[in-house]
Amino acid sequence: MSLMNTPDAQSSLLSIDNIYLLIGFIVMFLVVKTLQDKAHPKRLTTALFWFLFGSVFIFGDASIALIGERNTYLWIGINVVIIALLAGMNMVSMGNYEMPCERAKTEDANRFGNKLFVPAVLIPIVTVICTIILSEIQLGDFYLFDQEHVTLSALTLACTIALLVSWKITKGSPLQALSESRRLVDSIGWAAILPQMLAMLGGVFIVANTGTAIQDLVTLFISPDNRFMLVVLYCVGMALFTMIMGNAFAAFPVMTAGIALPFLIQGHGADPAPLVAIGMYSGYCGTLMTPMAANFNIVPAALLDLKDKYQVIKVQIPTAITLLVINIFLMYGVVF
Amino acid sequence: MTELNLLPLLGIAVIVIGFALRFNPLLVVTSAGLVTGFAVGIDFVDLIATFGEKFMNSRQLASFLLILPVIAILERYGLQQRAKAWVAGIKGATTSRILSMYFVVRECSAALGLINLAGQAQTVRPLLAPMAIGAAANQYGDLPQDVKDMIGAHAAACDNIAVFFGEDIFIAFGAVLLMDAFLKENGIAGIEPLHIGLWAIPTAIAALIVHLFRLARFEAKIRAEIARCQQQQSEEEQTPSNTNSALKEESL
Structure with missing residues (x-):
């Protein structure tokens, strides 16, 4: 569309570096709020946990420029280990939050009606529209969006717009919104960092050639020329690994590095986007069938006072297995 | 069979056992990274730097x-x-x-x-x-x-x-x-x-x-x-x- 076909990551308003800075400021704001929460049961350790996380975003890029890559990676690595220890020793918790009572919120809900959904729904809609249509907008020499991270730039813009629209609707300012978000971030807690930790582990697996080891193991059992069996192995493997661990996110780097990447993507030229999307969903089929995913499968049975605590799983199994079979054929049909 | 190097797979065993025993997932994942690094003989300081590099490179995950x-x-x-x-x-x-x-x-x-x-x-x-x-x-x-x-x-x-x-x-x-x-x-x-x-x-x-x-x-x-x-x-x-x-x- 544009005449200049040389996208430069540095010259964009919503560049990925600026987005990381923004995330860093949000996290640091929450750290300050946590420190101000005097009645917080684990005030200092929770604040430290988020500070170590936020500093990667605020100081990361500047640190590389100042003290070099090696030193920067070292202190971030130390941060990661301390973050894991704080979470592992159960030193991160919820604090206290001012929240209006149920009745006041119900009154607000009735007052605003379905308008309350508008800002939330705007986020995905604006993101998709911007990604597809507006991604190449230029202001002078500047791109509006980072050409290498179009979706994230669009998401940032969408969230800003949604925040302003909610301000207009509810009269709750963006600053108040930031304060309120501490409740959500704390309720997610350490789980907020799990995907990033798993991505990191995936990176360590690359360095350690774990994928090659799985590859060697797999070739003992299955011929790498058999596309269909490889697809079956990836999908069923995702489901089984997820059932053992109770978490599809954790199964993903292992199975994808071991099977999808070497055999399907590099070996048979499979299309990566549908491959990983359907692979992850195969993992979700496993989540539906395992008591290890207690939050989803065991806790509801307790909430509902069911005699058989596995009854929710039993109800989910037919749908899960049907979808796993569909996923296998769908993957085989679309990725090659 | 002797050529098969299973050491890089130790970390996967840590993940499976750690999640199954319900340890904190962040701790399990970090331990799995450490075990994997040790198993293939990466120097400790290099391993920590690898943690940092990979963690920093996946910051887009925090955009939620x-x-x-x-x-x-x-x-x-x-x-x-x-x-x-x-x-x-x-x-x-x-x-x-x-x-x-x-x-x-x-x-x-x-x-x-x-x-x-x-x-x-x-x-x-x-x-x-x-x-x-x-x-x-x-x-x-x-x-x-x-x-x-x-x-x-x-x-x-x-x-x-x-x-x-x-x-x-x-x-x-x-x-x-x-x-x-x-x-x-x-x-x-x-x-x-x-x-x-x-x-x-x-x-x-x-x-x-x-x-x-x-x-x-x-x-x-x-x-x-x-x-x-x-x-x-x-x-x-x-x-x-x-x-x-x-x-x-x-x-x-």
Whole structure:
């Protein structure tokens, strides 16, 4: 569309570096709020946990420029280990939050009606529209969006717009919104960092050639020329690994590095986007069938006072297995 | 066989055992990284630097934090209460129709990123399960406990399945960002989270069709289960060995 076909990551308003800075400021704001929460049961350790996380975003890029890559990676690595220890020793918790009572919120809900959904729904809609249509907008020499991270730039813009629209609707300012978000971030807690930790582990697996080891193991059992069996192995493997661990996110780097990447993507030229999307969903089929995913499968049975605590799983199994079979054929049909 | 080097797989064993024993996942994942590094003989300082490098390179995974202020302010002004009012207002004469309506709306809203709008504790326990059970009671009279349990379990399953297969369409969801980061880390360029989200749609639609099909047949299953319970009950009443209840009836 544009005449200049040389996208430069540095010259964009919503560049990925600026987005990381923004995330860093949000996290640091929450750290300050946590420190101000005097009645917080684990005030200092929770604040430290988020500070170590936020500093990667605020100081990361500047640190590389100042003290070099090696030193920067070292202190971030130390941060990661301390973050894991704080979470592992159960030193991160919820604090206290001012929240209006149920009745006041119900009154607000009735007052605003379905308008309350508008800002939330705007986020995905604006993101998709911007990604597809507006991604190449230029202001002078500047791109509006980072050409290498179009979706994230669009998401940032969408969230800003949604925040302003909610301000207009509810009269709750963006600053108040930031304060309120501490409740959500704390309720997610350490789980907020799990995907990033798993991505990191995936990176360590690359360095350690774990994928090659799985590859060697797999070739003992299955011929790498058999596309269909490889697809079956990836999908069923995702489901089984997820059932053992109770978490599809954790199964993903292992199975994808071991099977999808070497055999399907590099070996048979499979299309990566549908491959990983359907692979992850195969993992979700496993989540539906395992008591290890207690939050989803065991806790509801307790909430509902069911005699058989596995009854929710039993109800989910037919749908899960049907979808796993569909996923296998769908993957085989679309990725090659 | 001797050529097979299984040492790099030690970390996977740590993950499996650590998750199975329910240690904190962050601790398990970090330990798995350490064990993997040691097993293949990476120098400790290099390993920590590798942690830092890989962690820093996957920062895009934190971008979901940008959404939370919006959701937080909307919740402050009654977003969840509004959703509850909507669930309570579902019109439907039959159990399967109520569950189907909920399923469709829940999956679509999850696809738009509204994952915590409803949930097992927020909506299933207080609203959906009682409503689904109530609709069946209206139709068939008093329900045996087994039937109530079956309907409750289906309500919980509806929520899980709808969210799971809807959420991966939303581009800023953790799973999508994790896949995106994984591909970038492995040198596969040119894939945006949007592509991954789009490829989640076929399975999402399949989940919708499969589960709605099952719910459509659920009414018949409720009737069969009620009949089975009634038969079981009448058999118990007819057995002569059940003298206790007979005595009770006489004394009344």
